[in-house]
Amino acid sequence: MAIKYSMLGLLVYAAMVAYLLAGLGLATRYLPSRFHAVRWGMYPHVFVTRLTKVGWIFYIIGFLISISAIIIRAINVDHIPLRSMFEIMLFMGMAMFPVSVFSRQVLRVGGEAVDAFVAALVLFPAGFVFPTNIGHLPPALQSPLFGPHVIAYLLAYAILAKAAVQAFALLITPGNEIAENPDCSRAQAMNRMVKFGFPMLTAGLLLGSVWGKMAWGDYWNWDPKEMLSLATWLVFAGYFHMNSSPRLGPRLRAAAVLLGFVLILATLLMANLTRIFGGMHSYTT
Amino acid sequence: MASRVSKIRGVLIWLGLAVLFLLAGLSVFGAFLGAQRAKNFFNSIPLAIFWLFLAELLLVSLIDWRNRKPKLGVITIHLGTLLIICGAMWGSQYAHKLRALWMGENKMVVGQVSLQPGQQAKLHDLNIKLEKAWVEYYPPTKPTWDLFYETRSPDTLTAVYQPIIWQVGEPVELGRSGIKMTVKRYVTDEANPIHDGQLAPPVVILEVSLGDVGGELMFSVKDNVVTARLPLIALFDSESAWSMAGAPSIVFDLGQAVKDYKAELSISDTTGGQLAHKVIEVNDPLQCGGYHFYLTESDGTGQNVTIMLRSDSGLWIVFTGFGLLMLGLVINMWLSPAWRASRLEQAVTLDTPREEEGQV
Numbered sequence: 001m002a003i004k005y006s007m008l009g010l011l012v013y014a015a016m017v018a019y020l021l022a023g024l025g026l027a028t029r030y031l032p033s034r035f036h037a038v039r040w041g042m043y044p045h046v047f048v049t050r051l052t053k054v055g056w057i058f059y060i061i062g063f064l065i066s067i068s069a070i071i072i073r074a075i076n077v078d079h080i081p082l083r084s085m086f087e088i089m090l091f092m093g094m095a096m097f098p099v100s101v102f103s104r105q106v107l108r109v110g111g112e113a114v115d116a117f118v119a120a121l122v123l124f125p126a127g128f129v130f131p132t133n134i135g136h137l138p139p140a141l142q143s144p145l146f147g148p149h150v151i152a153y154l155l156a157y158a159i160l161a162k163a164a165v166q167a168f169a170l171l172i173t174p175g176n177e178i179a180e181n182p183d184c185s186r187a188q189a190m191n192r193m194v195k196f197g198f199p200m201l202t203a204g205l206l207l208g209s210v211w212g213k214m215a216w217g218d219y220w221n222w223d224p225k226e227m228l229s230l231a232t233w234l235v236f237a238g239y240f241h242m243n244s245s246p247r248l249g250p251r252l253r254a255a256a257v258l259l260g261f262v263l264i265l266a267t268l269l270m271a272n273l274t275r276i277f278g279g280m281h282s283y284t285t
Numbered sequence: 286m287a288s289r290v291s292k293i294r295g296v297l298i299w300l301g302l303a304v305l306f307l308l309a310g311l312s313v314f315g316a317f318l319g320a321q322r323a324k325n326f327f328n329s330i331p332l333a334i335f336w337l338f339l340a341e342l343l344l345v346s347l348i349d350w351r352n353r354k355p356k357l358g359v360i361t362i363h364l365g366t367l368l369i370i371c372g373a374m375w376g377s378q379y380a381h382k383l384r385a386l387w388m389g390e391n392k393m394v395v396g397q398v399s400l401q402p403g404q405q406a407k408l409h410d411l412n413i414k415l416e417k418a419w420v421e422y423y424p425p426t427k428p429t430w431d432l433f434y435e436t437r438s439p440d441t442l443t444a445v446y447q448p449i450i451w452q453v454g455e456p457v458e459l460g461r462s463g464i465k466m467t468v469k470r471y472v473t474d475e476a477n478p479i480h481d482g483q484l485a486p487p488v489v490i491l492e493v494s495l496g497d498v499g500g501e502l503m504f505s506v507k508d509n510v511v512t513a514r515l516p517l518i519a520l521f522d523s524e525s526a527w528s529m530a531g532a533p534s535i536v537f538d539l540g541q542a543v544k545d546y547k548a549e550l551s552i553s554d555t556t557g558g559q560l561a562h563k564v565i566e567v568n569d570p571l572q573c574g575g576y577h578f579y580l581t582e583s584d585g586t587g588q589n590v591t592i593m594l595r596s597d598s599g600l601w602i603v604f605t606g607f608g609l610l611m612l613g614l615v616i617n618m619w620l621s622p623a624w625r626a627s628r629l630e631q632a633v634t635l636d637t638p639r640e641e642e643g644q645v
């Protein structure tokens with residue numbers, strides 16, 4: 001655990017602060033309704049609407065800062081900056097914003113306050129835990145599939161994290177209604193997120209498999225990280241079959257989504273960080 | 286009739302669900318086994334039966350769409366999955382053995398040869414010749430080679446390396462051995478300090494001492510090596526005393542990161558007719574005669590290279606399955622909801638019709 005006294009460190013911290021402020025602003029939406037009526041001085045707008053707008057502005061600022069950090073990092077390392085855990089966390093911190101915007105605008109699923117807090121949370125290890133050592137790209141990582149494989153996975157993880165948030169909310173709250181999703185129930189919001197993320201997850205898996213064939217000689221190597229990502233994929237595939245069984249209610253489906261998300265965390269973190277699962281996927285530092 | 290078909294569908298859905306969660310559980314189990322044991326486990330006879338069962342379930346689920354409007358996306362997904370499983374089984378070790386037994390097919394699943402440039406080897410009916418091999422390095426980040434202090438445990442002979450931070454004329458102690466070392470001169474090809482992207486091998490004049498014993502040594506690193514060792518035997522009474530002290534040595538290392546291992550391969554048949562010729566590298570194998578040829582190992586100079594070949598049986602079935610699976614998912618989860626929503630002239634949603642009927 002160390003503070004980074006560098007330009008890059010500074011940008012990460014600035015993005016974290018912006019995301020935290022964004023999360024606070026956006027979370028005012030959840031205040032009880034009597035607060036919504038409070039007026040801001042002489043302005044005709046209600047207090048909460050204003051604060052949510054401020055939240056969005058900070059969310060955009062945090063996104064712009066993290067994009068700049070990624071560009072600076074790319075210039076410094078001279079390859080796609082997705083090699084070290086620092087770079088992966090930085091990318092995740094950047095990716096939450098576009099995922100939030102797409103979800104709200106196209107899928108009509110809200111929850112961006114949580115997204116902004118998640119963005120701040122994933123930047124924490126980038127800011128304080130993982131080193132920013134610059135490494136050359138070893139021969140195995142020099143493949144046109146490297147970028148697409150990792151980006152597909154990270155986007156899928158960000159999207160499925162949102163699905164897991166909806167699933168969690170569905171499990172802990174008795175009602176199925178939610179104010180921030182404009183036109184759907186929580187179960188529908190969760191379903192839309194899983195349907196958005198699952199093809200991306202599959203793309204990550206299949207691109208990795210084709211790459212494995214090119215680099216190592218086999219499209220499947222039974223490596224622990226591969227096995228965990230297959231388990232994740234199968235749980236979400238199972239989730240779609242639960243959709244077809246009317247007897248399995250939304251709560252059981254939500255449990256499946258949460259199980260899938262736990263497996264994502266296991267794949268992303270344990271395979272990289274612990275010695276339990278040594279394997280071929282240990283390029284990340 | 287309709288109710289019998291829908292009963293079959295109901296059973297299939299439950300079976301599919303059970304099979305998917307079972308396989309997910311087995312995969313987590315496999316992650317704890319480690320790659321080799323997981324591979325053996327998933328290729329064992331009981332699992333082979335499981336794969337056949339899964340393939341058969343998928344096949345039945347494909348056929349059983351009669352009583353409802355077929356959904357293009359869902360069919361494509363299941364067809365893709367079926368092809369992946371079939372292709373993988375066709376390419377497995379068992380399938381190779383069975384084909385050899387029944388059809389007389391003469392094909393290895395995997396093979397390996399170690400070669401030096403200019404050498405060739407015969408594997409089955411293919412001649413593999415290594416024309417040339419070399420290593421490309423990233424540009425150096427500093428002007429000199431790296432120096433390490435190496436010691437070996439007298440029992441296990443495992444080596445431990447400590448970097449030596451040195452400057453010309455400044456004495457340094459090597460570890461806690463009491464050995465002192467000073468680089469007196471570091472001479473290199475000044476006119477041409479980088480040869481083919483690599484730092485030129487140096488000639489180094491060192492002063493080393495241990496207690497009262499000591500003196501000057503000249504060590505020149507040979508051409509075409511990336512690492513060289515200078516054993517400090519001269520500081521000890523005998524070689525065995527030196528070994529007992531941990532065989533202290535100074536290691537000179539090029540210290541540049543490898544950018545690419547490359548090998549120029551020619552493949553010919555038994556009559557000598559050339560079938561393929563290519564410079565291969567990691568991530569860019571050669572494809573010929575039903576196999577892919579890979580560069581799997583190379584020393585830092587490219588003088589010793591291991592070439593692996595792998596059977597391509599079933600590969601294109603699997604890759605077609607990948608394509609169909611991906612296509613089906615995009616149709617089922619992205620395109621058809623978007624199309625449905627745009628037809629309804631609503632905001633785009635990714636709901637299924639069932640959801641809109643309020644069953645979720």
Ligand code: HEM
Binds near residue numbers: 244339
């Ligand atoms: C292994 C990977 C598999 C994937 C990714 C997959 C994916 C899907 C998807 C996305 C659906 C559509 C769900 C919906 O529209 O609500 C579906 C439906 C279905 N799947 Fe699979 N599936 C897989 C394996 C299986 C297997 C092994 C079976 C074997 C029985 C099976 C049987 C079915 C059936 C019968 C349906 C129809 C559901 C319906 O029409 O309501 N699937 N599958």
